[in-house]
Amino acid sequence: MKKTLIAAGFAVLLSPLAQAADYALDVKGAHAFINFKIKHLGYSWLTGRFNDFDGTFNYDAAAPDAAKISVTIDTKSIDSNHAERDKHLRGKDFLNVGKHPQANFVSTSIKDLGNDKLKVSGNFTLNGMTNPIIINAEKIGEGDDPWGGYRVGFSGTTTIALADYGITYNLGPASTHVDLELHIEGIKK
Amino acid sequence: MLKNTSQSYGWISILLHWLSAVVVIALFAVGFWMVDLNYYSEWYRTAPYYHKSVGLLLAFIILFRVLWRSRQINPKPLGKPFENKAATLVHRLIYLLMFSLFISGYLISTADGRGIDVFDWFTVPSIGELIANQEDIAGLIHEWLAYSLIALASVHALAAIKHHMIDKDNTLKRMLKPLEEKL
Numbered sequence: 024m025k026k027t028l029i030a031a032g033f034a035v036l037l038s039p040l041a042q043a044a045d046y047a048l049d050v051k052g053a054h055a056f057i058n059f060k061i062k063h064l065g066y067s068w069l070t071g072r073f074n075d076f077d078g079t080f081n082y083d084a085a086a087p088d089a090a091k092i093s094v095t096i097d098t099k100s101i102d103s104n105h106a107e108r109d110k111h112l113r114g115k116d117f118l119n120v121g122k123h124p125q126a127n128f129v130s131t132s133i134k135d136l137g138n139d140k141l142k143v144s145g146n147f148t149l150n151g152m153t154n155p156i157i158i159n160a161e162k163i164g165e166g167d168d169p170w171g172g173y174r175v176g177f178s179g180t181t182t183i184a185l186a187d188y189g190i191t192y193n194l195g196p197a198s199t200h201v202d203l204e205l206h207i208e209g210i211k212k
Numbered sequence: 213m214l215k216n217t218s219q220s221y222g223w224i225s226i227l228l229h230w231l232s233a234v235v236v237i238a239l240f241a242v243g244f245w246m247v248d249l250n251y252y253s254e255w256y257r258t259a260p261y262y263h264k265s266v267g268l269l270l271a272f273i274i275l276f277r278v279l280w281r282s283r284q285i286n287p288k289p290l291g292k293p294f295e296n297k298a299a300t301l302v303h304r305l306i307y308l309l310m311f312s313l314f315i316s317g318y319l320i321s322t323a324d325g326r327g328i329d330v331f332d333w334f335t336v337p338s339i340g341e342l343i344a345n346q347e348d349i350a351g352l353i354h355e356w357l358a359y360s361l362i363a364l365a366s367v368h369a370l371a372a373i374k375h376h377m378i379d380k381d382n383t384l385k386r387m388l389k390p391l392e393e394k395l
Binding site: 099104105106107109110113192193194195 | 252320321323341348
């Protein structure tokens with residue numbers, strides 16, 4: 024009984040340090056990045072990014088399994104540093120941004136793997152098609168910032184098959200999958 | 213008979229006219245075909261390379277052609293007054309469409325700051341990205357201008373044939389070879 028009371032007392036004392044909170048991705052300050060990587064003919068990696076996206080997440084360091092995240096990407100903002108290639112990627116052969124101007128990810132469950140590692144499961148919609156995916160994530164850090172805010176940041180990677188999203192343009196056998204890499208920092212709302 | 217007269221075109225105008233016509237049709241055909249090429253087609257890189265190189269060379273040729281034309285007598289129109297007005301309008305529109313195609317095409321490839329290579333002779337530099345999504349907007353404009361130009365050029369050709377076969381006047385003949393001056 025006494026041990027339980029002491030434990031409860033500690034929990035009450037420590038609880039302000041771990042609070043469930045809503046965070047918004049720091050898009051204005053560009054402290055969030057969505058990058059992609061795909062093989063070129065099997066000879067090198069081509070990397071690029073999406074420049075315009077937004078998202079929110081709910082996170083509590085004491086209960087990471089209860090976290091949620093949702094991100095929406097403006098597919099038109101794809102940028103691989105080459106005008107002709109980006110024009111092709113936005114077209115009907117690939118992202119068809121005229122018909123599908125947004126891609127998004129909504130988490131369905133998050134599992135704490137310990138050591139700040141998280142398994143984020145959710146639904147990813149791209150080119151109008153939705154599939155369940157798993158993002159291997161880790162928390163990079165969290166704390167107060169010098170300007171009165173509170174931030175927490177994560178990195179995550181996942182690999183998707185282009186064919187799962189209706190992208191069937193033949194890029195060769197080494198380029199059937201795209202690696203997505205997210206680096207996000209959220210500011211507590 | 214290099215220069216124009218009041219009744220006929222000279223060889224330089226004639227050459228410039230037919231060269232432009234052939235190149236415009238060829239550029240349209242290649243452009244129409246190349247956008248559907250697959251990554252593994254051997255023409256995937258070479259067709260755009262030729263389309264852009266020839267397109268830019270044509271731009272310089274048409275520039276010269278407009279300057280040449282401005283310093284020439286131009287043969288008197290042979291049709292009815294409304295036909296002459298229509299012809300002037302269509303001819304000017306064709307020039308306008310061509311220059312707009314050169315500019316819009318240029319803006320597609322140079323949106324990322326990269327210049328366009330004209331064969332391996334020289335590179336036309338980029339003036340940078342002027343608007344967001346420049347390559348897409350310029351691309352759409354370029355495509356629709358191309359269809360418009362071919363449509364208008366077809367009307368132009370049909371009109372010339374009409375003058376030749378129905379009116380039986382010199383409209384077409386004088387763009388095929390310099391005609392003798394009639395007094």
